[in-house]
Amino acid sequence: MQQKQTDLQQEPSGTEFASCPPQEILRRLRRAVPDCPLLSHPEELRPYACDGLTAFRVTPLAVAIPESVAQVQKILRVCHALRLPVIPRGAGTGLSGGALPRRDGLLLSMARFRKILALDPLNRTARVEPGVTTRAISQAAAPHGLFYAPDPSSEVACTIGGNIAENAGGLHCLKYGLTVHNVLSTKIVTSDGELLTLGAEALDSAGFDLLALFVGSEGLLGVAVEATVRLLPRPPxxxxxxxxxxxxxxxxxxxxxxxxxxxxxxxxxxxxxxxxxxxxxxxxxxxxxxxxxxxxxxxxxxxxxxxxxxxxxxxxxxxxxxxxxxxxxxxxxxxxxxxxxxxxxxxAGRMAPDYYCMDGTIPRRAMPEALRRIARLSEEFGLPVANVFHAGDGNLHPLILYDASRPEELTNAERLGARISELCVELGGVITGEHGVGVEKLDPMCIQFRAPELEQFHRIKAAFDPDGILNPGKAIPQLRRCAELGTMHVHGGRLPFPELERF
Amino acid sequence: MSPSESDLTKALVDEVRQAHDSGTRLHLIGADTKPFLGLSVEGRRLSLREHRGIVHYEPAELVLTARAGTPLSEIHHLLAAQGQWLPFEPPSFGSSATLGGTIACGLSGPARPFFGAARDFVLGVRLLDGRGRVLRFGGEMIKNVAGFDVARLVTGAQGTLGALLEISLKVSPKPSASETLTWEEGQKDAVRVLSELAVKPFSLSAACHDGERLFLRLSGTEAGVRAAAKRIGGDRLADPDAFWRSLRERTHPFFSMPGAIWRLSVPPATLPLAPGAGALLIDWGGAQRWWKGSAEPAVVWEWARSMGGHAALLDSGRCQMQPLDPALFALQKRLKAAFDPKGILNPGRLYDER
Known part of the structure; x- marks a missing residue:
């Protein structure tokens, strides 16, 4: 995909980040974790400028690549003290820009956490570091006749840490569930460097189900540094x-x-x-x-x-x-x-120079109407759309084909994508089934949720991360953004689909 | 509106708003069938039992939405008529149990290790928070990653984060065939045998040891169940439903022995079987153990923690949960405050929060 050369306006996070000269930030980080690679030259930073949503690119302030939990804790303590944004990154295969850097933030790559720590065939679990690929867990479990069920399309490259952040699904989640159904426990480092265990190696845990809350939280609540996942007998x-x-x-x-x-x-x-x-x-x-x-x-x-x-x-x-x-x-x-x-x-990607993969979920009964209306939108925007569905769970992936070298086409593709998101909500569905919100779906979130729910999300975020340093500006839009969007979207004094409940 | 259906949202909102403004503590209940699953709550009783009715059920969508006060039995009947069920087999502890109470307590039955827990089937909730606001989280979609997964967070929170007004559940087709096999087995070997069986691709749907015998339930297609039963062997249990019901509802004779009982939630193959001597009933393929032994609570909690799990003590009509690590407890208190800033919803039900 051709990149949208963007000097992307940093999404306000609702928090003021303290200003500290970059050289001072790097010095403090080097002193805290002298053995941890810390990239800061523009050449080194370039590969980290985007994730799977390649239309958005931002060069981070620096990239840290720790290899131990203690290093992650020390890094977060420094960032916490400096109120420096931290953007966790797994394999960078996410499609919604969840790992998009910030110019004023540290990108925290978990790529060196690649060890399978334990495989327990009797308890049917694997304890792994977050940088282990989804496929590698199943491969390690295979000699025992076991496998790890979630199989996102990128399973060869994507990592369990990223799967947890996004609540990844896959082709077989209709029967075997999503990541949230297949992870028993995760150790996380919080925004102030504390190490917590969410869930247990048992089938449930005491207190609130923080594990379920953490899965799919897109790096806003903590950094996963270890996971224990459930393995299932491989179907013969x-x-x-x-x-x-x-x-x-x-x-x-x-x-x-x-x-x-x-x-x-x-x-x-x-x-x-x-x-x-x-x-x-x-x-x-x-x-x-x-x-x-x-x-x-x-x-x-x-x-x-x-x-x-x-x-x-x-x-x-x-x-x-x-x-x-x-x-x-x-x-x-x-x-x-x-x-x-x-x-x-x-x-489908070969049929056009560029493609934009959408993600949304609708009730199965609405599938025919959804496809008819996507076809109409495709005509209206003059861009072909191929449809591949996880039909069993109503998860659609319209693929918008375009040519970024033509003026306006990327913008048009994005506008068409936004219309498809709105359509999903109108049909009683949701704006993302498995790719996450990241930066891509911040505007559609304003259509999906009303202000009180968004406020509640921000309160939950604050309970975990009072200073708002973890992946700020992602996943949950600021109310101000929605208000501004609302004024943009008002037609004849009405919001789009006023009859709909905005859950 | 028929008596089986009434929407009391407005009245409930008013009650909680007033309680919020006046700082009045509320004791949320459904049919009040499960007081023994937590600590006692001091406060004005606010019942959700009359807020009831099926809001939406479309068998082909595999989703059911109902108000909190809807009797669980009504939901079971409705699903059964379509050949569907709630695969997490929630216990009801009495015929009047409500959907809201079941989900608030996060209860799952014998099928839990094989088909999933209550929270795995919760797709969305309408929640009345401690400010008296009605919030909608999740929806009726099986796949939904927009926003934090609050619907699963509040499952099992026993009303401390908000009153559940409405719940959307994923439902499933009920397997067409089922059979229960049983044979004598020493309890020591039970955990190993269960673990070895669980690695094999049999369509297991429940597995327990009652102290003397192993009980294995298979669920699937006719041919699948028949083939697996032949390979596993053992005797066919004559009335399997009654047996699994007694386990699910805790009416099995094991539960009527006098004295306190521990629930040990541990990795299924955990040995030793329990923190000490005492009668033991093993369910969930080894992952849930009911233990009647005497030990200092602190010793049991430390044992369960060291095994990677947790324990709860059911004694004199109360349930004491495993104490949380201080940092985790502090986080939970901050979350509680985010939903219920004045601490008026079921205060002290899960933990003494003072």
Whole structure:
């Protein structure tokens, strides 16, 4: 993606940060953690200027790359004393700009925390450092017949620390849940350098469920320095059905029929025609390119169970109007059929110089309407949009194709994205299902929530981080921003969708 | 409006606002079936029991939204008619238990290790905070990462962060087949056997040891359950529902023995089985243990902590939770103040906050 050369206005965090000359900040940090790499030359800082949301770039004041919990604590104590913003970063694969630096802040890279500390097959847990990749946990667990369930698309690169910050999902979270369902405990360093354990190695813990609050908090409440995750027995069998439909409506109706009947598929994905054609051209998975929509339904578990569920799903899909069905009969075939879906983004990306991946969730019943209206918006803005859904949980990922070298196109793509976010809320859904708010969705947050809820979020933030130094300006917009946006958005004296409750 | 449905939001808001303004402490209750799950609360009773009714249920969306006072039994019936259920199998401790009380207490039954806890199924709440404001967190979406996950934070907080007015839950199709296997097994070996079974890809949905026998429940498709039962072996239990209900509702004879009882929440394979001698009932595949032994509370708490878990003492109709580490306790108090600045909502229910 072409970068939006931005001298991005720093989002006000509601806090005044003390001004201290950069040289003095670096001196204090070096004195506190002499063994910790501390980057401050512009050349060294450049690779950290953005995360997976590459349209936004900011060069940080400095980058610290600690390798021990004690170093993280010392760094935070210095930052706390100086009231210096700290932006934690895992692998930098996030798509909402959660790890976007600030010019006045320290970027805290957790990349050197790469150890799997313990693997306990009897208790079915892994204790890992936050920089361990999601995939690596499953690989380490494999010899014991176990795996770590959440499988975000970037699992080869993304890390468990980032997964916790974003409450990452994946292709199979319909059955196995999100990160919040699969983490038992995490050790965090707070804004003043204190080490706390949230959750327990048991199935619950005493007091408030701070672990659930922490997961998905986008680095605003603390820095995760260790996690204990739950491992599950690897299902011995998995089979996939690909079903093609002549209309989006019938595919969407089929999703409703599949779900809620005796079993939950391990994964249930939907692709629209543009995504199907792009994927097929790219990997030749054998998808019917004339289909208006494709459903991919996977069942996994003990072989007897899988065969029974697949037979049931096949019947339901046929009844729902599927005109083409293909069942995987071997592991090779299953992987090939998945490959089309998994490469849908890069494939669609080849159809245009740049693409912008959106994220939102809607009730399943609203899928046909959502797709119709996204198609209309696509026409209105003159930008093609390919749709890939986690259909089982109503999580849509419209992919906006554009060319950043053409004037106005990036801005147009962003405006189209904002309209899609508004559409999700209007249809009773939410502005982000798994990518997070970061900096990308701050404006849509003003549509999603009313002032009292936003105020409450800021109070929660303050309970953890009274000085507001941790990832300031991300995830929760300032009320002032929403008020200004509100005046921008008022049409004829009305807010957009006044009839809607802004939960 | 039928008696099974009434929206008392306005009256409840007025009550809490007045209490906030006058600094009156409130004792929030549903049907008051679970006073023994926390400490006693001094305050004016504010019942949410009449704030009831199903707000929204669409089986194909796998989501149900209901007001706090809705009887749990009504929800079970409604779901059963659609072949669905609450997979966390919440105990009710009496036929009048409400949804609000169940979620406020964060209660989960025998299926918890396999299907998830109450908080895993909470998608959204409408919360009446200590300022008398109605706040909406989460929603009806399974995937939702907009804003902090307050809906899960307040699950199990026993009303200390706010009164739950409305709750949205993820519901699931109920597995079509289920069977319970049982055989004699020494308690010492039980934890090892349970751990070894849990690593295998059987569709387990409950696993316990009552002191003499192991009980394993399988849930899934007909063929899946049959195949797994054949591989595992053991005797088929004749009335499995009654057995698991007795465990869930704590009506199993183990619970009627006199004296205090400890709940030990530990990693499932933890050995020794308990901090000392005494009768033991093992549930949740080893992760929840009911222990009737005598020991100084401090000793039990230290044991549970060193094992990576925590313990709670149920004695004389009260429940004392594991004391928190001071920094964590301070953080919880700040969070409590963020939701309830005057400390009027169920003060002292979880911990003595003075």
């Amino acid at each position: 069998s998995a089979r996939l059905i690909v079903a093609a439909f002549a209309s989006v409506d019938s595919a969407a109706a089929a999703v409703g029929r599949l779900i809620g009947r005796q079993f939950i598929p391990a994964g249930l994905e939907m692709m629209d025609n543009l995504a199907i054609r792009a994927a097929e051209k790219f990997v030749h998975a054998g998808y019917p390119v004339d289909a208006a929509a494709l459903l991919l339904c996977e069942c996994d578990g003990p072989a007897e169970e899988v065969d029974e569920e697949i037979a049931l799903a096949e019947g339901l899909l046929r009844d729902a109007g599927a005109y083409f069905l293909r069942l995987s009969c071997s592991e090779e075939e299953r992987l090939l059929l998945w490959k089309g879906r998994k490469s849908a983004f890069p494939a």
